[in-house]
Amino acid sequence: MEVMEIIKDAFVFPSKDMKILLIYVILSVVAGLFSLGGTFAYILGFIVPEFFMWGGMAVIISMLIGWVLYGYLVSVIKSGIEQSDEVPQFEWWENFITGFNNFIVTIVYFVIPAFITVVVGYATDIVGNFVIVCEEIYLQTTGVYMGASSDIALNALSQALTNLAISLSITIFVAIIAFVIFSFLQTMAQARLANTGSLSEALNVFEAAKDISRIGVGKVIILVILVIVVIGVVEVILSAIFAIIPILSILSLIVSPYLAFFAQRAVGLLYSDIA
Template sequence: MEIMEIIKEAMIFPSTDLAKLAIYIVLAIVAGLLVTFGFILFGVGLANNSLIFILGLILFVVGLIVGFIIMGYQISIIKSGIEHDEKVPEFNWKGNLITGIKYLVVNIVYFIIPAIVILIVAWATNLFGVAYTVVNKMMMASMSAPANATVAVADAVPQTILLTFGTALMITGIVAFIFLILFSFIQTMGKSRLAKTESIGEAVNIPEAFRDIGRIGYGKVIVVVILIFVIIAVINAIINGLNGYLNGIAILSIIVSPYLVFFAARATGLLYSDIA
């Protein structure tokens, strides 16, 4: 499919079955509430040595289960795009739960590698050591300086140390940006491979996932992924902007956010269908 055909078809897709979208919205709200209240009750119970922490733990776990079902359903939407199935997929509670857990594993694998690389670069540039020195010197200066002597506190850190810190931070930031962007594109292929094969092994086959980008076309993948990101960002920005003028319009995000999830998943599946 052509790029604009993918975007257009994906934007229309969620509206073809509003009942499924409504179920997804309810599940997302329920998951959020269960996890939030479960976490609060768990913390209160531990603080007060109360058995209420057990109820909190149960709610939290149930919320996670619902969350996994939601994640698994997103993969089923990607699969519908790969197979060019015009129908919004049915919910398969057990199947979606299992797929959601697999999806979590895939995400961990794809983002643990950039995390490790970033930590190695931060260690090699001594970012953490220099940051500790900067903070330590500023804290020492703030304790000995008058309350309003902010300039003296800032001047407590030698320029050479600040320069070293800035350089280390810049290098680490550049490496982090490059690796996170690169692995975001590869992870898009990874979750598409999961949708197609239902295999974690195939999904985390990073070399093959990277080759999939080339098979589809580097330019096409980059443009489609960027368009998905831009469309979601612009729509959310519009809602946030209108919220300052129209009270209560932010509630639209309860509907719009799931709609955009459907859109992004469908577009990803249609993109991967070129080589499926």
């Protein structure tokens, strides 16, 4: 399918079964309430220790519901891969298992760029340079340089700040590149999970990279950018409306899942080119 066809189809798709969207919204609200209640219970736990247990139970329930929702989004991707016009129904146990697998995929594809960032940060000695900057500031504020030229003190601090800035710049640049690349790979991994139902296939980073090549790097980038633009435009328009009529902000409970369905459907339709 052409990119604009994908965008049009994906944007209309969630409205084809508002009942399913409503179920997703209700589950999202319930999960959010359990998460909020669990957090509040943990805070109370410092006063009444028994609340720690209730907080833990609430968080676990929220997480379990979240996995069902996370798994359902994979089924939306699958509907796109199969180019089905029907909004998938909730398959509770299957959605739960798929959601857990999707959670694992997300963690793995997040850990890899995070690890790369840590390695680069270590190689550029961010911590060491930061310590040196702190030491230089301490030496100047405590008057250790009183007997020396002020130029020496300033030059030492300036050099330390320069080294820290270089370390941070390199690390941040690499981090941005790594996370962007793995965000694309994660998108392909989720599509592979939807297409095969196999966690091992989804975790195959090299095959996920090949999928991007098979579809076309340009097409993948253009679609992702268009999806982001559409979501951004919708949110900006709604934010302006909500600012004028605050009570309508409750509609965001429906709009956010709608846009999530839109994005996942678009991924599935994109992946259908090679499925």
